[in-house]
Amino acid sequence: MSKLLSVRDLRVGFGAAAATTPVVHGISFDIMPGETLAIVGESGSGKSVTALSINRLVDFGGGRIVGGSIGLTRPDGSVLELAQADERALLGVRGREIGMIFQEPMTSLNPVHTIGDQIAEAFMLNRDMDEQAARRAAREALERVRIPDAAQRLRYYPHQLSGGMRQRVMIAMALAGNPRLLIADEPTTALDVTVQAQIMALLAELKAELGMAMIFITHDIGLVAGIADSIIVMQDGIAVEQGRLDDVLDAPSHDYTRHLLNAVPHFTGGRAVPDRPARQTPDRPVVSVSDLAVRFPVGRRLFARPAGAIHAVEGVDFELMAGQTLAIVGESGSGKSTTARAILGLVEPARGRVVTAPGRDGRPVQMVFQDPFASLNPRLDVEGLLAEPAIAAGQRVDTDLRKRMTSLLDRVGLPADSLDRYPHQFSGGQRQRLCIARALMLNPDVVVLDEAVSALDVSVQARVLDLLLDLQREFDLAYLFISHDMAVVERIAHRVAVMYAGQIVEIGAAAAVLSQPRHSYTRNLIAAVPGIERRRQRYDLDTTPVPSLVRPLGYEPPAARWREAGADHLYRQESS
Amino acid sequence: MRIFKALAAHRTGRVGAAIIAIYLLLALCGLLGLTPHDPLQQFRIDRLSPPDTTYWMGTDLIGRDTASRLMVGIGQSFLIAFGSVGLASLFGTLIGLLAGWWGGWLDGLLMRVMDVLLAFPAILLALLIIAIVGPGTGTSVAAIAIVYTPIFARVVRGPTLSLKRRDFVDAARTFGSSQRYILSRHLLLNLVAPLTVQVTLALAWALLTEAGLSFLGLGTQPPAPSLGLMMSEARNLMQQAPWLLIFPGLTVMFGILGFNLLGDALRDIIDPRTRRRAA
Numbered sequence: 132m133s134k135l136l137s138v139r140d141l142r143v144g145f146g147a148a149a150a151t152t153p154v155v156h157g158i159s160f161d162i163m164p165g166e167t168l169a170i171v172g173e174s175g176s177g178k179s180v181t182a183l184s185i186n187r188l189v190d191f192g193g194g195r196i197v198g199g200s201i202g203l204t205r206p207d208g209s210v211l212e213l214a215q216a217d218e219r220a221l222l223g224v225r226g227r228e229i230g231m232i233f234q235e236p237m238t239s240l241n242p243v244h245t246i247g248d249q250i251a252e253a254f255m256l257n258r259d260m261d262e263q264a265a266r267r268a269a270r271e272a273l274e275r276v277r278i279p280d281a282a283q284r285l286r287y288y289p290h291q292l293s294g295g296m297r298q299r300v301m302i303a304m305a306l307a308g309n310p311r312l313l314i315a316d317e318p319t320t321a322l323d324v325t326v327q328a329q330i331m332a333l334l335a336e337l338k339a340e341l342g343m344a345m346i347f348i349t350h351d352i353g354l355v356a357g358i359a360d361s362i363i364v365m366q367d368g369i370a371v372e373q374g375r376l377d378d379v380l381d382a383p384s385h386d387y388t389r390h391l392l393n394a395v396p397h398f399t400g401g402r403a404v405p406d407r408p409a410r411q412t413p414d415r416p417v418v419s420v421s422d423l424a425v426r427f428p429v430g431r432r433l434f435a436r437p438a439g440a441i442h443a444v445e446g447v448d449f450e451l452m453a454g455q456t457l458a459i460v461g462e463s464g465s466g467k468s469t470t471a472r473a474i475l476g477l478v479e480p481a482r483g484r485v486v487t488a489p490g491r492d493g494r495p496v497q498m499v500f501q502d503p504f505a506s507l508n509p510r511l512d513v514e515g516l517l518a519e520p521a522i523a524a525g526q527r528v529d530t531d532l533r534k535r536m537t538s539l540l541d542r543v544g545l546p547a548d549s550l551d552r553y554p555h556q557f558s559g560g561q562r563q564r565l566c567i568a569r570a571l572m573l574n575p576d577v578v579v580l581d582e583a584v585s586a587l588d589v590s591v592q593a594r595v596l597d598l599l600l601d602l603q604r605e606f607d608l609a610y611l612f613i614s615h616d617m618a619v620v621e622r623i624a625h626r627v628a629v630m631y632a633g634q635i636v637e638i639g640a641a642a643a644v645l646s647q648p649r650h651s652y653t654r655n656l657i658a659a660v661p662g663i664e665r666r667r668q669r670y671d672l673d674t675t676p677v678p679s680l681v682r683p684l685g686y687e688p689p690a691a692r693w694r695e696a697g698a699d700h701l702y703r704q705e706s707s
Numbered sequence: 708m709r710i711f712k713a714l715a716a717h718r719t720g721r722v723g724a725a726i727i728a729i730y731l732l733l734a735l736c737g738l739l740g741l742t743p744h745d746p747l748q749q750f751r752i753d754r755l756s757p758p759d760t761t762y763w764m765g766t767d768l769i770g771r772d773t774a775s776r777l778m779v780g781i782g783q784s785f786l787i788a789f790g791s792v793g794l795a796s797l798f799g800t801l802i803g804l805l806a807g808w809w810g811g812w813l814d815g816l817l818m819r820v821m822d823v824l825l826a827f828p829a830i831l832l833a834l835l836i837i838a839i840v841g842p843g844t845g846t847s848v849a850a851i852a853i854v855y856t857p858i859f860a861r862v863v864r865g866p867t868l869s870l871k872r873r874d875f876v877d878a879a880r881t882f883g884s885s886q887r888y889i890l891s892r893h894l895l896l897n898l899v900a901p902l903t904v905q906v907t908l909a910l911a912w913a914l915l916t917e918a919g920l921s922f923l924g925l926g927t928q929p930p931a932p933s934l935g936l937m938m939s940e941a942r943n944l945m946q947q948a949p950w951l952l953i954f955p956g957l958t959v960m961f962g963i964l965g966f967n968l969l970g971d972a973l974r975d976i977i978d979p980r981t982r983r984r985a986a
Contacts, residue, residue: 472877475880475881476880476881477877477880477881494881494882494883496881497881497882498877498878498881500874500877500878501874502874505873505874505875506873506874506875506877506878507875508875508892508893508896508897509897510896510897510899511892511896515892519879519882519884519888519892520882520883522884522888523879523882523883523884523885523888524882524883566878569878573882
């Protein structure tokens with residue numbers, strides 16, 4: 132069989148210095164029809180630029196191909212040189228022969244047109260269909276990407292669909308031209324893990340159905356294991372390693388590949404839960420949450436009562452013991468962050484109580500936020516940032532306090548001369564260390580970590596997690612660790628609570644919950660975790676959408692019935 | 708310090724800063740009485756003298772030195788412009804901050820009042836206020852301040868709304884920081900940059916409004932010199948003594964140009980979005 136795409140010594144640069152300082156230097160690869168190539172690398176490695184060069188979208192971002200060749204075999208057997216092709220020739224290639232899906236489906240869809248119009252337009256442009264035929268084709272395309280009630284959904288606007296649905300629509304549009312090559316640029320990065328698994332399963336099925344080749348770009352080396360035939364690992368614009376999937380994953384030859392494989396947190400179904408007892412008596416609860424409910428009114432107008440409320444958190448009970456880590460896992464919208472915010476008093480609970488034990492000093496509960504760029508005031512220097520909790524507690528900024536600052540900075544691994552620097556002078560990982568130091572200023576008993584390592588690159592993430600484990604031992608901290616990432620949770624948690632649609636559905640010792648999940652949602656969540664070990668595993672998932680959390684005014688949910696599955700393992704019994 | 712360096716490197720910003728520096732120097736000399744002649748003294752023999760070495764910009768109908776009057780006039784205009792913009796930015800910031808921070812009905816009430824003020828053209832509203840209170844320097848300052856307060860309220864309210872939802876404000880709440888601390892350290896400190904730009908641009912408009920008011924005889928009262936007043940007195944003598952109109956006119960024009968160039972440059976320097984586009 133002949134090659135579909137043959138890239139040789141590709142060099143791409145940006146701006147005036149494109150030729151002298153390329154960001155992609157010398158990439159070569161071939162793709163056979165129906166084959167999937169994964170390009171893996173961390174941010175700034177040049178993986179997206181490489182892919183965007185193939186359909187020459189890189190031109191629109193100010194990039195220029197300064198060397199090498201990209202040969203695309205047309206259906207009639209001739210070879211088109213994409214690196215030199217003019218814009219007219221490219222128009223016939225983009226969409227028709229090479230389709231593309233992007234990371235953020237919301238920004239790739241036009242918000243003022245229905246999805247039906249947008250898909251139909253793709254058919255009219257790429258297949259020269261008339262409007263009626265295009266409409267019919269659009270419906271079929273939606274059915275092909277497994278969107279239920281396709282005929283009705285055609286009239287929906289992008290904002291009426293969930294993130295996963297939108298990405299399906301994008302895929303339907305990319306498939307409209309019946310491309311022989313699909314470029315997917317981080318197509319699941321913005322999605323929840325169960326939705327990600329659904330999209331991956333869909334892509335695998337479509338690939339088999341249509342015999343389409345695919346270039347799959349991702350930062351998550353664990354994700355490609357299930358879908359790719361071959362793999363390129365990129366770092367700083369160079370392919371440091373490339374080869375067949377199994378060869379690269381099983382016998383990585385380059386240090387960077389090994390480093391990536393090691394840094395990716397592996398989920399092992401509860402087996403990796405560390406056997407480390409909390410240091411002090413764990414039977415003293417430091418935070419007790421009972422029957423917590425948080426509701427946000429919807430449809431509130433001047434002089435009008437709200438029509439209903441979003442029941443963001445409903446009937447949540449748990450206790451956090453001193454020196455322990457309780458992880459709350461769930462997907463976006465499950466209410467896990469709202470629970471954390473209610474504990475810190477950032478949102479007002481509609482019902483229920485949060486009791487925190489009086490701390491060793493001052494305020495016993497502190498918080499570290501997800502985005503280290505947003506949680507530090509850019510106009511304050513490190514001294515000002517670290518002083519804030521102390522000032523709020525009525526302390527004076529004197530030499531003693533400065534001594535505490537430098538010792539904490541040292542403890543979290545930041546240079547001691549950081550005090551007069553500003554947040555923008557630090558990297559993301561360093562900023563998160565800064566946030567941790569700030570949270571420790573008042574010697575708290577509990578630190579709430581709201582997705583505190585999610586925004587970090589994998590290798591940085593691993594080091595910050597190690598730091599958190601060390602600090603827990605040293606300062607006898609209890610963590611409320613909020614995360615969507617099961618592999619990270621497995622490394623840090625003593626106990627795990629799984630949240631779904633505002634409620635806890637399963638709670639217990641980490642090893643028990645992760646190895647013997649009882650609730651169907653926990654099972655789904657665990658089945659969706661990608662991993663290198665799960666190579667070739669088919670993601671078989673139930674695609675029930677999350678129920679709406681908007682309830683009419685005065686609605687009270689039925690009381691939960693709990694069943695016991697072990698000494699410290701409860702799960703919710705669903706009524707159906 | 709960083710801003711001064713960036714200004715010196717900015718092509719048009721350098722020009723704007725230089726113009727304003729010269730004006731400030733002239734205004735200072737004018738207010739301290741360091742003028743070539745007494746601005747009020749009438750040199751009867753040299754009435755309507757064209758510019759020469761004694762009277763650099765000529766003399767007016769009753770023999771007063773135009774250059775000296777201009778220097779004092781710049782001082783007067785700058786006093787009114789700085790005073791009114793100072794008051795406007797103070798009250799506007801306060802209103803915008805409170806409206807944005809507390810929201811709800813207070814926000815609705817304050818911002819609707821601001822909308823009403825904003826609905827009138829600046830000069831018309833200033834005229835109305837002066838017509839009610841009577842002309843004078845103090846009234847000019849107050850009128851121009853009232854006219855420009857809504858602009859500052861709007862400029863401050865927007866960023867306040869987005870800043871108060873930022874994580875660092877939530878973080879401050881979790882430490883138990885006082886409201887005053889959050890407002891001053893987390894909100895105001897982050898508002899300094901957009902406010903600086905707005906103040907500079909507002910100074911240009913205030914200069915023009917002041918000139919307009921005194922041109923109509925509603926600002927500074929004679930015999931005290933003022934840029935608008937000088938133009939108003941000169942307009943009947945345009946044929947015989949064009950210097951009487953040209954010099955005050957150019958003075959107003961370059962003053963506004965200077966503030967605008969400076970404001971645009973500050974915006975380029977402070978706003979990262981425009982900075983990226985320029986790069």
